[in-house]
Amino acid sequence: MRVSHTGNYDHGAGTPGYGGQPARAAAKPRKRRRLPVVLAVLALLLGSGLLAGTYYVDSVPTPTDLKLPESTTVYYADGKTPMATLGAENRTIVPYDQMNDSAKEAIVAAEDRTFWKNQGIDFSGVLRAAWSNVTGGQRQGASTITQQYARVAADLKGVTYSRKLREAVVAWKLDDKYSKEEILGFYLNTVPFGRGAYGIEAAAQAYFGKTVRKDAPAARQLTVSEAMVLCAMVKQPEANPDDPQGQPGYDPARGPKAKQNSMDRWGYIRDGMVKLGYLSPQEAANLAYPDSVKPIDRKARQSDGARPTGLVVKHVLSELRQTPQFKDKPADYIRDGGFRIVTTIDKRVQTAAENAADIRRDTAPEQVRGQPKNWQAALVSVEPGTGRVLGYYGGNDGEGADYAGWYYDEDGQAVGFGAHPPGSSFKVYDLAAAVENGVSVRKHFDSPDTKEFPESGRTKASPAGPIRNAEKAPCQPDCALWEATVASLNVTYFELTELLGVDKVIDMATKAGVESMWANVKGEKQPKRVDLRGRSGADVAGQFTTEVGLGQYGITVADHANGMATFAAGGKRAEAHFVRLVTKGDEKLYQEKLVTTDIGLDEEAQAQLDWTLRQVRAAKLDNGWDSAGKTGTWQSGQSLTENAHTWMVGWTGALSAAVWLGTTDGKPLRTTDGNNNVFGSAGAAPIWRQFLEQATEAMKLDPDKYRFVEPKFPDDAPPPSTSTPQPRPSTAEPTPSSASPTPSTSPRTPSPTPSPSSASPSPRTTSPSPTNKPRPRPSTSRSSSPSPSATAEPTPLLPLPR
Template identity: 75%
Template sequence: MRHSGDNGAVPKRPRRRGRRLLVVLAVGALLAGCGLVAGGYYFDSVPTPTDLKLPESTTVLYADGRTPMAKLGAQNRTIVPYEAMNDSAKEAIVAAEDRTFWTNRGIDVKGVLRAAWANVSGGQRQGASTLTQQYARVAADLRGVTYSRKLREAVIAWKLDDKYSKEEILGFYLNTVPFGRGAYGIEAAAQTFFGKTVRRDAPAAQQLTPTEAMVLCALVKQPEADPADPQGAPGYDPRRNALAKQNSIDRWNYIRDGMVKLGYLTPQQAADLAYPDTVRPIDRDAGRSDLDRPTGLVVNHVLAELRETDAFRGKPDEVIRDGGYRIVTTIDKRVQDAAEAAADIRRDTAPAAVRGQPKNWQAALVAVEPGTGRVLGYYGGDRGSGADYAGWYTDEQGQARGFGQHPPGSSFKVYDLAAAVRDGMSVKQRFDSPDTKEFPASGRTRGSAAGPIRNAEHASCQPNCALWEATVASLNVTYFELTEKLGTAKVIETARQAGVGSMWETVRGNPRPQRVDLRDDPADELATHFSTEVGIGQYGITVQDHANGMATFAAGGRRADAHFVRSVTKGDDEVWTEQLRQTDLGLDAEAVNQLDWTLRRVRAARLDNGWDSAGKTGTWQAGQSTTKNVHTWMVGWTGALASAVWLGTTDGKPLRTTGGSYEVYGSTGAAPIWRQFMTRATAAMKLDAEKYRFREPAFPGDTPEPSPSAPVPSSSAPSPSASPTGSPTASPTPSSASPSSSRRPGPRPTLSPSLTTPPGGPPTRTRGPR
């Protein structure tokens, strides 16, 4: 039956014949063009599956080797060999995208003809792409829906199908195609959408299931919402909106039916399947880079460390970021969580003493494992792209970055004490300890600009105190005299051997403290950079170095290099692994026991969880002030964990509470953070306190001293009548030459000794310790 036109007339046959002829000529031209292009491109160098260098994201993991910390690289992709994949995605993607995949020659001839008809006849342009063609499009970076692109796509697909097996092509397709949410390749998609893997060697509960694979393969049709109409064309991500979920369900049903037709499922198996509602929510914070989180600072240290290894030295960062490596860090997720909860003072989880304080308050915390040097927790700020208040690292250009140095005040006295007991001095040795004392040899007299040394605290033992009493009461007079007796070089040497790799000196005429590398030069030469005030903590050190020093004492005087990387692997290949090594500080058992015995009597160091603990507070004042403090510290250890905490300000101004008080000290500022962290981290690690008990010293020839629970002079807060007026002088002006430095392991590149200053500019010059 013939249908009439609008005017009732019958269309003329010559016009219909002419249209058909036009179509035949167009299709013929298309096919002829294919032949010409095939001849021209067959000998061209076109990307093939083995030639194509896909950027593969590097995963940075916590110490358990499973929990991700960060993804690095331009694309979130983890390549899994075809033979290592389970069958779930292999079957679903064929059912979704190319049901003739296993029988076609790389192109769908019927589909090409159908596309040609639609294109020439004015219908909607059609893709008619097989899986091989889709991969060819990515491999050759072919974009747009043009005839020339389709021709070249078909030629490359033919070439791929001739040269490679179907299994190889499908494997490369699954490792290449985008799935949305920034995931490229099936493994990244499985992790992103379901927290699972496609690896067949993984435990069954962790492997991607067929129903989950069907959800992912539905996404390939439109991985992301149309930016021009995100609500009306949202794609197939079921967590985007209701329409996207319905799209996903409809496509999932289509794939399920295809799997039945292909024999992957029986009709009954298909009927028993249920659409999974376990797709993870879209991370609304996904746009925030991993480097913008607190652990972003850890990543900076990781990269700096790896640049100095044999595996990566001299190579650009892209080699690491896009190399598909698995970097296992030393960071224990349990410890890191405890560190952030305590030291991020903007959180409700921080100790009450430091919550709700002015915005310029800032804390930093580093925890190190005794005996290994593994950094278990690191908090240098709430943004990895911001200032690092806990340490410093080198960037790709070899420049020092970070602002982790702060005058340690009385917390540095731990190194003085260690040097003394290493020399055989008993902590019961008594010192003349008046409130004020002149030291002419160091230029601290009443006639000098700096004046005599004054105690910031008062103790009941004064004016004659045992060294342990002076330690607990943090008497500056005693420790200044101790530093003179020992010699500045010996104190610096002890700090260096314990783990302090850098110290910042004051250079006359330079407003910024300058870093001095302590690791290479002889102690006597290093001592020329610093005055006797080093013994009472005038010169800045990093929180990281201080924590490593505490770990050395926790390990009985065995120092290990602090580091952030445990291993680097790629696939099944080991690329680099940590090199654990120890050096002995030279503390015998009695010296270690006296050190523990003394510092466990510091009230601020006492934990209420049954663990033996030792530590020391520190405070450093602002300028000539005797009441305003800029830096507060708490450092210490148990037998299983060592840490250092600094609390100060981002702009170098004195610490002032929201109530207007300047009464902020090591014992009231940093110490609550330290105690909370040590208590919670130890509990989270599920360690047995009985295995880490301190041993009592012998005190040869002496009578027993009181137990740690007996009343002792307190350093938890200064006496209201005490007047902390110590005002150390600046160090003598040394040579401006700076030793070289770097992050371990590997040779040390030459760096500028001056590091980044905090947002508020260089720190206020500080004069007195507590």
Template identity: 35%
Template sequence: MPPHDETSPVGPPAGSVRRPPPARAAGSGGGGGRPDPRRPDPRAARRGGDRGRTTAARTDGGATVSARPPAGRKGKPTGKKGKRTAKQKRRRIYKVLASLVVGGLVLLGVFVGVVYANTTVPSLDDVSQAQTTIVYYSDGTTEMARLGSENRVAVTLDQVSEPARDAILAAENRNFYDDPGISITGIARAAWNNLTGGSTQGGSTITQQYVKNTLLTADQTFSRKFQELFLAVKLDNNYSKDEILEGYLNTIYFGRGAYGIQAAAQTYFGVDASALTAQQGAVLAVLVRSPSAYDPANNPEGAQDRWGLVLDGMVEQGWLSSGDRSASTYPEVLPVTGSSLGIPEGPEGLIVYQALAELETKLGKSQDDIASAGYRITTTVNPTYQQAAVETVNSVMADQPDTLRQALVAVDPRTGGVLAYYGGPSGTGLDYANNPRPPGSSFKPYVMATALEQGISISSRRDGSSPQTFPDRPDQPVRNSGGASCGDCTLVQAMTRSLNTTFYGLAYDVGAENVRATALAAMGLGDTWQGTSSPVFNGRKILADPDSDGVGGSIGIGQYAVRPIDQAVGFATLANGGVLHATHYVAQVTDSEGGVVIAPETTVDAGNQVIPADVASDTTLSTEGVAEYSRRSLDDDRPVASKTGTQGQQDSTVNSTDAWMVGYTPSISTAVWMGSDDNSAIQNASGGPIFGSGLPGQIWQEFMDRVLDGTPVEELPTEQLIDGDTGNSVPEVTTEAPRTTTQAPQTTTEAPVTTTEAPPATTEAPPTTTAAPPTTAPPATTSSAGPPGLLPTTTR
């Protein structure tokens, strides 16, 4: 008998009372006899309906209940065995899809949870925001330059006016303070567009924009939007709305090189962000979406149309009254003046370069990093002194040949701070104040100081006759300028008259290397050139022959090159009693919030006694007569120590290539240099040679008088301190070559001769017959009295 089909409905009808079956008839059960009605009929199983299904019957209260196979559509039985209805198939598909969707959602939920948990939002304090570094003059308020690849000045939220904040919110995200940091509709739209090949952009909240601006790229891709979503949500959960809005306002680009609302307020309206009106704020709010397209200078009509929409949005939000909206007029916007970024184009640009180079060493950062760090750099440069330097150079050189080049550097002897710095008219051109050139006779004070240290006094008498030969150049005689000669002169007299033979011989006697050591100490220099504006010098030995590195007696008459800044510093050391303070351009540095980066008290060192005080004093005393002798005395007969210098060849004519005037009072040391780019002969507008007391002397004198005007008169040494060897007295023989009214210039000469060749004689411009400084006039033919018993030289 076939097995019982467990799928057949064999149970009694619901609600019926099951009764026990009747007793089986005798003989029933096996082989023949009457079939048991409770057993399935094998024949019924072979009739229609589902295979394997049978019709079973049971008695229930005498009635027979049949169990029939399920009917198909319209009551018909299903098809062949193993087939299912279409409805069953659809149900099965739906179940599978539902399972996949549920599983996918579960997996997506797990994925989202894991990604969210592992998404790290950096501290807003650590988010890199390049800010504008501002360089100030010594007063801390007068701006010299704004630096950086971005014009950005970070401010706190309370430093942005409320109307300006409302305008930005009205334009970009009116529900900012209520949203979860993201726009669901915007993200969905972006995702759908990405899947269907449409535009990838979608609406972004301020939080999303901030994430994009600071933490992500601006690429409109789905993956970037996905990152933006998680970061924005987590940023919104980790920080307050005010913190996010503050960061956002400091990162927006408003056009015209302005990053952040503070820079934008200054660029477009010349005010701080705290002073922005609703109308001005609306102008800036329009720029957020497209700075160039809606700059009022480029698109005034479009800019004003959108400006009105922003104000309308403010009214809708209750942030601006209808009356104020009606009374609103488009504010005046500053014209486009070009980028205010980077190094200034004028002379101050060279100061900025020097300050950045100094900070690069002190802070251990690159100049690019410093320029974009938002620092507030206060320099040592006095704005009044700097203005005087630039105006004096421009005034004196107004009618002079444009091939002439000038440099002026002023240093505070008491601190080492640079007070004024003019290295040329271009802030990005060659820095002549940092360019080594032969100093000529302006180097002689270092020879004097070396002699004093060896016990030779300033009253020592030396042979100043001309010409003379010396053991290190027996076939190349040294001559005094203009043929001047003095057989028995004190060193003071020789300094005043700038006698070459005296100081060449003195340098030879005391040792050229010793003179070099004295000068390097006074100038605060090492052994080799580093960081000059002329790369050809970098790495070479300072104050030595550029070819052999040798040092000879020519150092005594200034053959070896130094920079104008070095001369200003070296003379400042003498002015300060032999104490050298490290030269610096930076007085202090703070960050954008006022935090101290470099304190003022750390920029001035304690000083180093590099020259004995009595040596410095007597060296100063020996140079106090030069200014008067050269007709370059300061106003009110203010005491001043100085030295002129002229470098060039002299045979029958004078061919000067470099001219100097260097001098100091106790409070300021100033060096002035003049020359050319190709080391050719320099001439004034009249065609005459330029001497140290000529155009350079005029610039030095006018600058010193201008910056010292109204300041207390400071005394210089008046008594000799070192009573050393006075030398052997020899009969005094003084001769003076006749002066001529004009001197024809020679052809172009090469830069400094080596010690193996005849060194060029240093020459000085002749004093004029009047107190007025010489400018374009040729040397005067009349003489003026010099120190007792001496005649003035023809050049000074």
């Protein structure tokens, strides 16, 4: 049991109220007690030759003027698991009355045992310093807790006499104006503890993974023994950089000598707590030095940059800077504002994304592991119906290029590397536009190996030539749209785009979630970003050609993932976003708004879309989930045989995923054994499948709640079906047979810079977005895949001359 806090101090007789809730001495005669202070200061003034003491008294800042930067913490979606700590200093301010007693008592025992009864200045220490100065002796120091805080508040550095004088004056003023409790609260929230931690709360987290808050569960609160370890650190928070071995400080994780320093100081603090009445002798004897100090995490303060989630943080900050609450604030306002940001990122989904898409890891699929260093993957997963980005992998270095998207930096500039030609993966939007406009997936098209399209300028006489299919399909020359989709027949899809119109294809992509496309501009080496938000396909169709239906124009992985999430939600579009909640203290500053927009697909249209894309064998999962997807490939420059971009996109009822696999330098994808036939089914598809299988398993979701609805095919014959699904295709795919220069997508900054204020499309209907909304079970069995010969991906095509 703790003893009463009325025991004697080692510096004098006991005074009531020296414990966890100390009371100030009754009827404190402040003016009478100022005389020793004035004499001490005068002596120091005279000894220093600084007679203009009133300058210091009049000009020093007070604690109310002190703006302490407070670290902002970014959390995963659970609101408990930290993702990153931001800010110039790692500080989390906790009001004095919300702290438990452990740190309050330990710091007084460690740094200033007369704190509750002194007047902010150690008189004898100041007089010693003044006398030593007058007589030419060694410089002396004396610092109470109040003086130490004054030094920080007034930004006083060095050991000069003028600094000591100013420190004394500020401390004097502090003690006269503020209660002891307030001063101790200032101090505990300000003093450095090492490891980049400023203040007791940041230190508790950095060293023990605990909190000083007394309202936290007991198991998470800082104990007395742990507080003593932290308060020992104040004497020397960091190792001496000039002699780190000889003067390592008091962090026990720095080595044997530092640990011994810590243990010795810990014993000193323990004895002081007994003398002050904070501990009984028996309690002190029962205390053990804690062995639970966390190892030094060299990456802790780099967590927003050095790890894959560093790019998530970039998107979080970018998103918040566009909100009314944070717009037009200084660059460091969010980082140093002490906010608590809860993201949409699900830790389980993020882990699955990194395990699959980081192809340098042993956890990546075998097909992409151990490949050349210039290979790079990107993966984004969005929750259908909410737009929450659950997983984001744009690269392994959060301070490097973002291959999955782009964001606004602190200067308001758009930066990123995420625009890639989607190839045949873009045909999902063509297909959705077709079924929206009443074109059945069982409609037949003339699908020869080669076909001219004079209206779009694709003839034998044109520089680009006619449209060619990459490989023959069993259905040719007369193919149903679903067969042409699975076989990725360019001839059919070029004709479909002409039939629908470029504007309708772009309109569908925009409504689904593609907010940007990169268009070729005559005379420009790099494609330019076209902002599609708030614009119809007709508004921008003139900047694109019929080749848009074949995926010639670059889009981002993030946009593609959101488009897939819209189809996974039955045609209900939600805005993709990274932030769920922002708070500071008890104040809620920002909260996501979940609304959906109906993009115009009725149940039959959605069912035909699901049904067709589940026939793509690369999209079939091994864990029993209904899944739909589409591969894509885009060639490298003018090459007929080599590819620079491969894709796999699609969805289950619970998750969408878009995966891009390409190169960091724009060169062709070549395997380590020299194979240059790298396609979507062999490149991006294994990553996509592994991710969805692991993510759905980690989230412990029931696949029966997310079954697709089977189409009715009104006024048409029943679709073909079989009870035995065919195996997945081999990784080898046919070599494309026609050249297609690829629009460059290498600029790290999209151009022109998009406007943050661009409006999103206005919804037709809005409603709260459901999370994990079950989809009805199918009434018929899953249909088979086409034969392996129908799996060839399309040949990317030349753009029209401009």
